[in-house]
Amino acid sequence: MVDGGALEGQVALVTGAGSGLGAAIAHHLAEQGAHVVVNDVRADAAAAVAKDLVGEVAVFDVSDSAAFDAAVDTTVAQHGRLDVLVNNAGIVMDRPEVIKRLIAAQVAAMAGEAVAPLRVLSTLTDERFDRMLKVHVYGTFYGMRAALRHMEDARSGVIVNLCSVYAYGGSVASPEYAAAKHAIAGLTKSVGAEVAPLGIRVNAVAPGFIDTPFLDPLDDAKAFLLARIPVGRFGRAEEIAKLVRHIICDATYSFGEIFPASGGWLA
Secondary structure (H helix, E strand, O other): OOOOOOOOOEEEEEEOOOOOHHHHHHHHHHOOOOEEEEEOHHHHHHHHHHHHHHOOOEEEEOHHHHHHHHHHHHHHHHHOOEEEEEEOOOOOOOOOHHHHHHHHHHHHHOEEEEEOOOOHHHHOOHHHHHHHHHHHHHHHHHHHHHHHHHHHOOOOEEEEOOHHHHHHHOOOOOOHHHHHHHHHHHHHHHHHHHHHHHHOOEEEEEEEOOOOOHHHHHHHHHHHHHHHOOOOOOOOHHHHHHHHHHHHHHHOOEEEOEEEEEEOOOO
C-alpha cells in the first residue's frame, strides 16, 4: 500500500491525460502529491483535468518531436525538474467493416462452415499504419528521449510506458496496433537496461481491455472479447492507474519490466 504524499514535491507529465486512463493516472499521481502536467491534443479536455488537479496544461501531439521536446524543456525550466513521465497517449482505429467480418468468421467457425477471407492487413492503408506507429511508437520514443536528456544529468527519474496485452501476441483485428505495442515493449526493455545504472527506472504496463471511451469503436465485439477474459469483465481505469502509481512509487527493483494487467486475458 502506498502512503499518501509519496510523490510530494515531484513533477510528473502524463500524456493523453484529457480523459479515460490518462486522466485516472493523473489523478492518482496528484493524490500522491505530484504536480501533474496534463497533456492532450484537446485543449479543453486537458484544461478540465488540470483544473481538477490544480495542475497545468501542455497541449501538443505526441507524434510531434519538436512539440514534445518543447513541453519537457518548458516543464524543467519552470519547475527545475521532471521526475516522472507517463507515456499514455494512444489511438484506436475505427474499422467497423473489419469487426463485422471477424464476428461473421467466428459464427461461421462455430457452425463448422467455411470462413471467408478477413481482409484485415490486405485492406490496411499506408495512412492508417503510419498514424498508428507515429502516435504509439514515435510518441513513446520522443517522450523518453526528451525526458532522459534531463533525467540522465539528474541521475534520477521514472518513465512508465503504456503497452498492451497485444505486446505478448498478435491482434487479428488490428495488426498495426499489435506491431506498435510490440515496439513499445522492445523500447522499454532496451532503454530500461541502458539507464538502470543511473538509477532511472523505465518500465511499462500492459493492460487488457479497459472500460474507457477507447473501447467505444469495439461495441459490436464486446461479447466476444468478454468471453476471452476469465474474470468476466473489462478492467477499470483506476485499477491501471493504481498499478502505474505502484510502479512509480514502490517498484524500485524493476528496470525494463512489463507489468501485465489483463483480467487473465486468454490470448
